[in-house]
Amino acid sequence: MKYRHLGRTGIQVSELSLGSWITFNNQVDVDAAVEIMAAAYEAGVNFFDNAEAYARGQSEEVMGAALKKLGWRRGSYLVTTKIYWGLNDGINEKNTLNRKRLIEAISGSLERLQLDYVDVLYCHRPDRNTPILETVWAMHNIIEWGQAMYWGTSEWSAAEIVQAIEIAERHHLHGPVVEQPVYNLFERQRFSGEYVRFYTEYGYGSTTFSPLSSGLLTGKYNAGIPQDSRAGTTKMDWLQASVTDKNNLAKVQALESIAKELDCSLAQLSLAWCLKNPFVSSVITGASRVEQVHENMQASEIAPKITPELLERIDKVFGVHLEEDGD
């Protein structure tokens, strides 16, 4: 495993990390979580991602119980969580980053995770109805109180991130240090466009999510939707359209010859492609079973084998050269 600095912070994160969205509590119980997290940790993963909203708090409970069973030294790993959607429907309790909610929410997350602090607390989405100054102050206080070490943003616009950084600088507060954006072969525009200036000008870190586009990039949907897959589980109708889309599947199939040349799986190639981007601090992977962790963690060894020529061929498969040239 290789480690990269989380932006300009002194913290180093494994370039491949593990998150719990959809999986923990739904597909993965505490015992399976222990097995999956142990496999990741043994491969060198030191960064585990969660969110208050995942399985309505129960994903944090599963991770907390698993961590307790695993008994690792707290200094040897990082846990991150995210706040925004909330767990209740009250007027001040959902889709918000107001001060009251943030301060109440972090206590709930820490209780479920059975931790004294998280390493990064993300604002899971921007809240356009709360002044950014109010959010920055609350996140600053949470850090000052020792409940989080750093804070970050997720899917905020470039303008909102700059505003938060500048407000923090102006008031001498702890500002955000990392963004959590989507980044994979299908969805790369924002990360490779709008966000680039944060990495170059502000040294902002990035922990990217859905590197396999929810499994589409593993090729597992090429012959339909397997019942035991993410798109095959209940309440996943929103995902079914993209994993059965003919254009998407044609791209995945075209990638196969490149994976064969590199003697790796489609999952490994797709993860390795994310790792090639120097602005990525950590690629957050997801896994519903331990075999996937074993397979995915080998992507670190594939990344150095992807030459500029191969990158160009991959871009062609995904039509990137056509869009950029305006052909």
Ligand SMILES: NC(=O)c1ccc[n+]([C@@H]2O[C@H](COP(=O)([O-])OP(=O)(O)OC[C@H]3O[C@@H](n4cnc5c(N)ncnc54)[C@H](OP(=O)(O)O)[C@@H]3O)[C@@H](O)[C@H]2O)c1
């Ligand atoms: N900030 C945000 O808004 C946000 C949003 C989404 C995710 N995230 C974070 O990013 C993490 C990763 O996102 P993600 O789960 O969407 O990642 P992903 O890599 O796109 O999808 C992971 C899923 O793909 C399947 N899979 C993974 N490896 C495989 C392999 N080798 N072979 C076959 N199938 C494989 C598994 O699902 P099945 O086995 O069930 O098919 C697995 O749960 C999340 O856990 C979360 O921490 C953050």
